[in-house]
Amino acid sequence: MASKLLVFAFCFFSALSFLLQLEAAKSHSTINPQITVMGMVYCDICSNNSFSRHSYFLPGVEVRIDCMFNAIAPRTAEQISFSVNRTTNKYGIYKLEVPSVDGVQCARDKAVRSTCRATLLSASSSACAVPGFWSTSDQISIKSKRANTCIYSLNALSYRPSKRDIALCGK
Numbered sequence: 362m363a364s365k366l367l368v369f370a371f372c373f374f375s376a377l378s379f380l381l382q383l384e385a386a387k388s389h390s391t392i393n394p395q396i397t398v399m400g401m402v403y404c405d406i407c408s409n410n411s412f413s414r415h416s417y418f419l420p421g422v423e424v425r426i427d428c429m430f431n432a433i434a435p436r437t438a439e440q441i442s443f444s445v446n447r448t449t450n451k452y453g454i455y456k457l458e459v460p461s462v463d464g465v466q467c468a469r470d471k472a473v474r475s476t477c478r479a480t481l482l483s484a485s486s487s488a489c490a491v492p493g494f495w496s497t498s499d500q501i502s503i504k505s506k507r508a509n510t511c512i513y514s515l516n517a518l519s520y521r522p523s524k525r526d527i528a529l530c531g532k
Contacts, residue, residue: 396459398426398477400497400515402449404489407530408521415529418453419520421485426457428477428513446482455479477513484520493519 402422406415429442447455479497484490497515 396430396511396513398428398457398459398479398513398515400424400455400479400517401453402455402481402518402520403453404486405493405519405521406489406526408493408525409530410493410519412517413530415526416519418449419485419489420449420451420453422449422453422455422518422520423447423482423485424449424455424518425480425482426455426477427480428459428475430475449485475511475513477515479515479518481518481520486520489520489522491521491523493521 402419403416404419407413425446427444449455481495501514
């Protein structure tokens with residue numbers, strides 16, 4: 362049940378971001394795609410590697426995002442790589458807006474292989490500071506041909522308390 366709640370929350374935030382990107386794309390018509398990389402960080406209160414009813418999203422967490430995009434050029438295969446740090450907002454969400462990159466056609470070409478990964482850098486609360494899921498391994502790519510928009514939704518990252526609260530979580 363808890364894992365279903367986490368998946369639902371993640372899909373909800375991904376869909377919300379997607380809709381916001383669609384609106385932004387309507388007002389900014391571009392040839393190259395707009396790329397958004399996003400994910401969330403939560404406190405796994407029960408230390409069970411899932412989002413439970415006692416879990417909560419963590420604001421102020423510093424996350425490192427590493428991405429590699431393969432660009433399509435007429436005679437060469439180019440790679441564009443970068444790393445940035447972002448801090449989660451009050452809802453535990455971190456987000457990176459990548460300006461359009463010449464040759465990167467993630468919204469139009471399924472053969473383009475691009476990857477992003479996020480890693481926890483620092484906790485925002487001493488009450489929930491032990492890394493749980495500290496690095497992402499998978500992403501969900503949402504592509505829209507009409508709006509020329511790509512969203513890379515990364516798996517959720519988590520911290521947990523140093524001691525499990527048996528009163529809340531049971532044995």
